[in-house]
Each structure stands twice: as C-alpha cells, then as structure tokens.
Amino acid sequence: MSKVMSAAEAVADIGDGASLGVAGFGVSHRYPSTLITALRDLGPTGLTVYCNGLGQPGFPTAHLLADNHQIGHLVTCFSARPGVVSEAEKQIEAGEMTLEMVAQGTLVERMRAGGAGIPAFYTPTGYGSSLAEGKDVRYFDGRPYVLERAITTDFALIRAARADEMGNLVFRGGSQNFNTSFAKAARVTIVEAEEIVPTGTIASSEVDLPGVFVTRVVPVTVRMDVKNLPMRVNRAADSARLYLGKPALTREEIGRRVAALMPDGAVVNLGAGLPTQVANFIADRPVILHSENGMLNYGSFVRGDDFDPDLHDAGGYFVTLRDGASFFDSVTSFEIARGGRLYAVVLGTYQVGGNGDLANWSVPGMIGGGIGGAMDLAAGARNVFAMLEHTDSRGRPKLVEKCSFPLTAPGCVDAIITDLALLRRPSRSSRFVLEEIAAGFTVDEVLSLTGMTVDVADAVGVLQECWM
C-alpha cells in the first residue's frame, strides 16, 4: 500500500481548470518545488491556485506556473510587493488572470474548515475592510463577524521533511505553516518529502500530519538554494530621518522604545519591516515572540550563514530559538492571534486614522497588495501597536484624520510609535494622546507634522528617556 511515486506520475491527473492549494510561506525557500516544476512541465492551464504568496520570482515557486500562463484565478494573501512587478501582476492587469485577496488566517481557516466538513464560519478578520464586501455580517455578543465559506480543492501540493510510505508526515521548525491545512482541504494531496522512510519508522508520537490526509508521496528532487535567494534589503537600523532639519529617532531607537512597552510575560507578534527592530531588545527578557508561520519563543536574528533553514520568522528572517520554543501550523498560529492570546501585535503601516483605523496592506495603484496576517492579528491581539515613520517620503502625514488607503481593520489601533512620537489612547473610543516626543523637537513641531486631531498629555515625555 505504498503511496510513493515520481513527481510526474503524481501530478499527471491535474487537468485544465483544476483547483489546487500550493503551500509555501512568503520568502522562505521551502516550496513544493519538485511538484511545481513537474506541473509546469505537464502544462495544464486555467488553474485556480490558492497560496499564501507565489514566492520568489525567478525561483521554482508558484511563480513558475504564473510565468507559464497556467493560472486562471489566483487566491492569495500577497499579490504584489513594492518595487517588483511580476509576470503575475502583468497578467492580472491585462485581465488574463483574476485575483482574489484573502487574509492569511482566514485562508488557512477556510482550508481547515473545508477539510473538517465545516461549510462556513464567522470570523472577526476582515470586518470593515474591502474583503468583507458582499459577505454576510452577523453580530455575536455585540461584535460584528464576517461569514467565510470553506475552501476545498481538487489537489494540494505540499512539502514535508519526512514521510513514510503511508504518507504520515513530519515537518521541521517553522516550515509546517500552510502545509497541514492545505492537505486537509484537498481531495488529492501530493507531498514531496526530503526523506522517505518505510512505514513504521516514524514513531506514532512524532507524526505531525497523519497519512489519512495524504494521497501521494514524492521524493524531493528540485530544491531552492537558500543562499541564492536575494536577501531582502533591510534599511540600516541606525538610520534616522530628518524632520525640519533635525534628526528623529533611528529605526533601532524606535524598536527599543516599543520593546520597553512590552511587559514581562507578554506574548507578542512583530510584523514585517520596521517592527522587526523590536526583537533584539527583548531577546534577554521574558517576552515571548510569536510568528504566523508557526513558532513561539524565537530569539534574535541570525545575520550570517549560521542559520537553520527551517527557523525563520514570518518576514523570512532566520532566527534562533529560546528555551521553551514550540512549533505548530498556521491554523494554530492564528488561533493564538484571533483567540486573544497575544498581548500585542506591532504592525508597520501606511496610515493610521484618528479613530484608530489601520491601513497597511495596499496603496492606490497596487495590484491587490500584501495582507499577510495583519487583518487577523489586528482583529485578535489585545493591543495593536502601529509602528511607522511619522510622515511619508514626501513629508505628508501618515497619522491622518481619516485613512485614504484601504483599511486593514477599523478602529483597532491602541498605540502609535513613530520616529517622532508616542501616542496612546485610554480606550478604543477615545482620541489619541501625545505622550512622548523625540529629543530636540517641540510639541508644536510634532503636531505640525501630524494629520490627525490628538490630545496632548499634561506632561509630554522624551522618547529617548522612556526606554528601560
């Protein structure tokens, strides 16, 4: 009863118009590259593809399928990245491919529901955003929720570290992410595994995904070399912008101030970009970092080549582990987020509204955007911190009366930390209060760069003096 076969055999019945989930997480190199390559070679067209993102263009990620004009409909959390115009974006713009944006936690929950025989569920994620348009909204206990339908697919292409001949799977580190839920949602699940062992070799207690969810097992033959991945440009931590001719806080200093706002014992999620600066200032404190791909209690960033390829955060940075770290899949990861177990999420953002609206996933003119886990995190975390530069590159305020960019979540922001100011509010129905400003600036100067109406604290502190 062995399920092992070649990649070509495993994908042979994926025909024109089939639907499939393609696992893989962001800038990670752990894509089912062997199966994607075989499917590219087979060449079926008009595919409906569900994925977190297409992956890195130019590598054996789901981009191969887009480049080969095989995708008719794309359902994804990331359709566009600043500075990159992919083949997929061109096809979307030309109307050759249709696009459906979905929040990351909602995508895995819909997949998991499809696999669990649950046809639909209510979620707080996406309420108040364009993603909720046309969907049923219902109030439970006074709070609005959006009805989301389950997803089932014809096929899933996933990747595991180990498989036995019955299809029992073991994942490594943070690489479980979407694989489990995508496997559950599919009628036919095809896994590629680094190592394939005889049934009975994997201890029952080690199995991460039982073989009942796996149809075919294929050995990995196509790999992405992680060393060839373009490292993402990370702006120097010690860079500081000038406002009115004077230097504001450095990126590192903003991170340090945010870290000091996290109490001991807090479970915290740090978004991509600027928020990653926070990690290094809590590495030696009892603050637990959570990552959407499925890790708790990771440590600091690995800057050199001494990394474990399966230990990376949701932004794709390689990280260390601390004692008591644990791994899980993205479904569990968003249970933690939506279920209120996060003390805080720190999110980079394009705009914050005076009423706490958050807009961080798309800008006008973008083909879709990049939602990632932000909508789920904003809906679920007990405290939402917006961390951003005070104005955009042309000097226009990013703290605005009312957001002009598409909303991530309405009224969710509890605190704003910029390179010029810290603002908090006593409740989600209150105005923001300017509590601290950067050294060398006056309250009036900061207010002149601020587009929202705020209250000013009786005693305004200095940002640099308020970290521990």
Place this chain on the structure above:
Amino acid sequence: MSKVMSAAEAVADIGDGASLGVAGFGVSHRYPSTLITALRDLGPTGLTVYCNGLGQPGFPTAHLLADNHQIGHLVTCFSARPGVVSEAEKQIEAGEMTLEMVAQGTLVERMRAGGAGIPAFYTPTGYGSSLAEGKDVRYFDGRPYVLERAITTDFALIRAARADEMGNLVFRGGSQNFNTSFAKAARVTIVEAEEIVPTGTIASSEVDLPGVFVTRVVPVTVRMDVKNLPMRVNRAADSARLYLGKPALTREEIGRRVAALMPDGAVVNLGAGLPTQVANFIADRPVILHSENGMLNYGSFVRGDDFDPDLHDAGGYFVTLRDGASFFDSVTSFEIARGGRLYAVVLGTYQVGGNGDLANWSVPGMIGGGIGGAMDLAAGARNVFAMLEHTDSRGRPKLVEKCSFPLTAPGCVDAIITDLALLRRPSRSSRFVLEEIAAGFTVDEVLSLTGMTVDVADAVGVLQECWM
C-alpha cells in the same frame, strides 16, 4: 516565570457559578483526578461543567463534583449508561442539575472555535436530531447544516504526560483527546502532569500544546488505578441468539461478515459494543482503524494485563498499534470523520428506519443518553453500517418502518448487518434490499422478524458463506 504550583493553589480562584471544561475520555482512567479532587475539597457550587462524560462513578472523575452537589449545569456527550443510575442522573431527574446534551465532535469543535476567536460555525452534525431544535439551519451546496456557537469557559482542568515550567505539554498515545481543545477554550487552563521538567527540556518539535494555552501547571498526586476499574461486561463473542428456535449468527460471526465488507485501504471507525467484534478480523489486512479519541491504525484488543494505559479505543478497550499508527486530538479526529476521510463507520444501534434513519443514542425514559461521536460519524462517513441484533430482547423488530426512539441522524444508513441478515441499498433514497440471510433461515422467516418494508434480492445469499 514558572507556572508550577500546588493543586490547591491552582484551583483556589474557581468560585461559585464558574464554568469549566473537565477533560477525560469515557471509561479511560486519564482524568485530571488531582485537580478534580482539589476542586471537590474547595467546594464551589453552581458550576457549569463541560465534559465528554463524567467518567466512572466511584473514582476521582468528574463524578466527584456531581456527588458533592457542585454542578448546576452539565453539558456532556454521555449523561447516562444502561444499568447505572448515577448521583448525577438523580440530580437531573430532581431538577437540581440541568442537562444539555452535545455531540462529541461538535463539543470539541465548539471549544476549539472558542479558543480560535471563531464565534460560530455551521456543521452537518446533529441535523435532524433533537439537538438541532431551536438552532439556525442553513443550506450550503444543497445540504443542511446547523449553526453552532463557540464555547469559552472560565477554566479548564486537563491532564498531560509531561509539562515544562512554561506549560508546554506533551500527551501520550490516545490520551490527548479533549485536552487540547478544552485548554484553548479556557481563560485559565490548569494542567496536571505526570512529569514536570525545566523549560528547555522538551524539544520544540515534541510540544503537542504550546504553553501559551496553559496558565498553571500542577504535579499529579491523585491517580486512578486502571486495574481497579470495573472491566466492562463484554458478552461472549461466540454467543448466538435463538430466533424461531434456531441459532442465528454469533457476535463474532457478524463481526466477521462486516469485516469482509471493508475493502483494502479503507479507513474505518468501529463504534462501541457489537462493532468492536469487527476489529479482530481486519487485524492482518490493510484496513486502517480510526478512533475518536485520536488514533489511526490501531490493531487488535489486548485481553490481559500487558496493555499500555494510553492506548485504548473510544470504547475504552486497550489496543495494540500497527506500523504507521498516529496520534492526534479529538478535533483532528472529527476533521477526519466529518471531512469524509472515513470509508465507513460501523455503529451499534437501537433502531434503523426503513428510510435509513439511525436511532442509537437514547431510549424513552433515559436521562439524556449517550451520544458520543455517533452523530458526527453518521454525518461524515462515506458509508454508514448499522450493526445490531435483528430484534430486541423481547422479540420486537429493531428494523422498523419509522424510528420511535430519538434520531442520531436522518436517512444516513447505507447497510444493515444483523445476526440474521445483510441489507443494503443502492442509494440513500432507495429502500433496503435483503441480500443475505443466516444459514438455516428462510427469507420469509427473516421478513417476519423485520419491521420495515424491504426489497428482496433476486438471489439471496447465505451470510456465513459470504465472508472471505
């Protein structure tokens, strides 16, 4: 940041009227007995208790709380067992305790939803039964589903094999069952663990439940001695009833016939009671047995003392494992069932209706009944086999035109196997067809003991000749 404390400290803030999930599975001895005993000693009353069942009366199970008149409202899958009248049943009958029956898969899914920030979901389970009364029903893709609300609780009492000081947990074998979902649903989760180790001792890949879901950790000090548990009366496999003065099939022979109906590769769930007879006839075949408490590919029953206390099926029988076995929690277990991954479920039953209605959880006069996983399994398995004696002990047909007992699921039965006959039907809108009868009986004799209208096959086979 250690979460370790004594049982008395851990339960000290559970006050009158608190809600709590109490983990533990059926006749297993793996209850959070230490915490239950401490809570009994503390004595808060008017508790709302969620549990699969109260456990074995007379042992440190949730029965302790009922016996001490601490439960005001009981939400459970098993409220009554034939031949046992518990203190809880007396209190329910007297109106001192209110009772809410729930299907097992729905209970863990509601708990999991509560922990995941999902306020409500639709499920096929329970549709057409009294449990769906008063709940919203909605059709998706032409099939009816019931809206179920999430459950959150003030506390959860759970049990693990190992814990570290941060509350990362490891379960053993089939003992994960309800613990994970109950932990997620609770504001304060208290675990008792057989072994408590320093943080960092449990490998990240071994963690079954991350410490973010666990509030307090307590060492196990009160255990149930499994050897003192009354063994359930299991009627001799070679007993055969007499009908019209002639012996029908033995219990073992019915099991053998059902086993022969399962194709190689099938994933099968065997209900409690008579269906357990099937297991021994597929032990050396590539048929995979599934158990609600969270096991796949278990083997035959262990009759003597050489058992592993964490390896038992949903009926509480100790079992062996086969190569490729895997463990998981009850949420995953019912994903497998509702998601259509089971080729078949074999259920014992009180009655089957001519239209395929199944009635196997309660009889008139019972205080509630015993639902277990039957409603979920009946709603999700691709083939539902009803396995029963042909008449009740007073000779009245159990195959009836219309069920008089409360329904488990409407129109779900695909095949009926009794000690006198095998009946199948070509589709769920067809009548049952009498295909085989027991040796020594005539078709007319079998029909005279049958209360539903059936078709008779052109060539009726002999049951004993049709097994492999």
